[in-house]
Amino acid sequence: MSEHKGPRYGLLGLGALGLVVMLGAFIAPQAEAESIAPDSTTLKDTVQALPDNNLQSLKELDGKPPARRTLNIQTWKTAEGAKVMFVEARELPMFNLRLTYAAGSSQDRSTPGIAVLTNAMLNEGVAGKNVGAIAEGFEGLGADFSNGAYRDMAVTSLRSLSAVDKREPALKLFAQVVGKPTFPADSLARIKNQLLAGFEYQKQNPGKLAGNELFKRLYGDHPYAHPSEGTAKSISPISIAQLKAFHAKAYAAGNAVIALVGDLSRSEAEAIAAQVSSALPKGPALPKIEQPVDPKAGETHIEFASKQTHLMLAQLGIERNDPDFVALTLGNSVLGGGGFGSRLMTEVREKRGLTYGVSSGFTPMQVPGPFMITLQTRAELSENTLKLVQDIVRDFLITGPTQKELDDAKRELSGSFPLSTASNADIVGQLGAIGFYDLPLTYLEDFMQQAQNVTVEQVKAAMNKHLSADKMVIVTAGPTVPQKPLPPPTDKPTQQPLGVPEH
Template sequence: MSERKNLRAGLLGLIMVLAIGGLTILANRNAPTPAPATPAAAQQPASVGLQSLAELNNSTPARRTLHIEDWRTSSGTRVLFVAAPELPMFDLRLTFAAGSSQDGEYPGLAVLTNAMLNEGVPGMDTDAIARAFEDLGAQFSNGAYRDMAVVSLRSLTQATQREAALALFSQVIGQPSFPNEPLQRIKNQLLSSFEQYQHNPGKLASLALMATLYGDHPYAHPSEGTAQSIPPLRREQLQAFHRRAYSAGNAVIALVGDLSRSEAEAIAEQVSAALPAGPALPAVAAPNAPEASQQHIDYPSAQTHINLAQLGIPRNHPDWPALYLGNQIFGGGGFGSRLMEEIREKRGLTYGVYSAFSPMQVAGPFSISLQTRAEMTDGTLQLIREQLQQFLNEGPTAAELQRAKRELAGSFPLSTASNADIVGQLAAMAFYDLPLDQMERFMEQVQALSREQVREAMARHLDPQRLVVVTAGPQVAQQPLPEPGSSSESSNQPGRAH
């Protein structure tokens, strides 16, 4: 899952994010750049270090071994901490069960509350807050999604800067004043974005897909609210939501950096004590699976946006490793996936087609999305159904399975490449109540999977005849698909986005 850095700098970035799955984490590489070799060094025999890619011999890259410490503050907030003394800094992330699934009757309440946290505290307005963080060399970020709301701090660990940054951070999360002028400004920005949606067929299709897939469940409405729900929201409602959803009992803390255990405990106590007292909010109920359906949104464009979905799994489901690996092979792995091969490479119907499981607190969606020439819509839909059914019947080939495992093993070290990566992993573990050895266990489970285990897991959760389909584009006469490998030059040039 991306975070919104600051609403004043780019609210639209937050608005366009669908946090239906667990979290997408931004990689921030902090490794120092190696110094250039001196002439004398360049003349020395190259006897140490990697001399050729052939030396790798398909070995798995090394990854950092994490020692995760786990405790609760006196206010009841769970803390996961990893000491990382390599750099004189720390990353702190608070994750609250305060996403749009907690909006109730007021869609957009969670996003608006989160967006307003750094718009004012007693004695400081938004500009003063931003300048204070900048003067300290600290970074503040926040965002709200369907399951969760996130507030983060990055700071140097030197005592003077750390203490000042934490004091300001504690004010922002614990004493937001929700001033009316910034509130109206942010409402206007949201309303402006809603108007832009009307000119974005892909966005219209995705909104309709979630509404149809989830019905009356809290995941159904857009996280950012609607043109009807945002204007009536008042400062008092945001204050009440903050007291209820930003409580110490409704939060988890992830902390990574150049800190001792005692320093980490002190930071966690300070941050937890700054929050309103209160328990965790009740979890949202599991959604009911909808009937299969197909909906079309008429839009004047040269191509059609195609979205397909079905209910998937919650994040802690035991089938997650097999479903993740199976989806990588089917449509989640980019070039080389089944869908990309059959729809783009063989027939030239699209620039890209992707599938994904997005597990959340309760069943998140399994989705497939692409854009294609409007006259190829029906044939492309049928081809997708056929490819999914074939995968469920036969599973991956041995070569596909081996390649996917190898690629995952090669990319896995990146999950702990930086403090920001690690703090994101810790936050997800704590929020979804996953085992502390989740990363190692996940890799072991994936590498042990057989073709039949992957096929069985996919078949347990997916059915081509139960897909919810939403398309957005023009109503045009349909044409048959080109034969595999025989598409004309024009067929190989799908319509660009409009």
């Protein structure tokens, strides 16, 4: 999921999806990491494709291998307790600023949706300026503000020219937006109405219904269980006073990571960090959320009139700092995270024509995030397709990847790795995640070094340690119809996949 900058719609191509899953190993924020999770959308990013800068980066490569970029990460703390991560980059007369707060929906507690609603309201008003004036203020300076809220985190970002006459007013406005939002009543009513309309739309979206049910089954009473945007029942009564109280604790300086990249000296970066930190509410970091409990395996079906059935399989995965993350990244790439050529895509789509696309992925978070497999298939083939997917997972856990499959996954990872630091926006996202998840400053370099040294046996052991084909929580959404046998595997399947998914 990318951050909000305005409405943008599109269908993510399968080739790009494979790249996103691989880049998820090291590109930071949960915005990307949650992209495989069907209910991680917020109010402002319901249906979005890859960020434009990522696609432009791919175009600019023009088939040439991208150069790796070594980052000299500097870090310190502000007087108010905010962690700062800084990389000097003088190539362009610009800088990127990203604040990452432990202010995602896992902090909603008894008020589901308050984290998303608070984040959406930040740039709706400050003293003397409404939402339109704020937008015009940034635009007039050639600056760009964006924000988003997810399960673990909320973010606010600024991109600006580094010249003092542009930088200083942009930072002043940014500090007002993140530190002293006014939460105007008319904006709150409008955004609530948008959310309520979204909830009505979700009733006609079998993928969203299945995703919500999956997280409920997977996480039970845990803070990850509810949809990030809340529900119609929980959103409606949220008051301005509640938003202000949530902002005061969750957007406190001690609960924030300040990431800076660009045309700045260390002293300029220190001054910017101090300015932003002092503008935030005063307060400490919020406590880490509790660990989830392993769910009971089983299948739940949601009846929905459709030609296709959505299939979702999941179990608890790993935390962001799990030592098996590298091996699991490579193993998942072979299983279903690498797009065409992965086991799932080869067996389910290419040999049998059962789906337009199937993917798997770990979403590592503060506490174990989900491992998920998602696909759509013809309703009359859904039961046997589900069994086929389970058999593929079971067989992969028994045999592990071949040496060639692992080598191919390493090569793909190595080729895509430079894209994780291709732009200042990419780097600032990396810094935010490194700071938020308390990863070592050498994390990116360490990750690639470890990836090149991982063996087939280590991948197999890690996948078996964290996954079991018989412990999956399964949710399906579609019609109940008589079932048919699957077509036999072939290099030229007669049953071609439906071109574009219904929902």
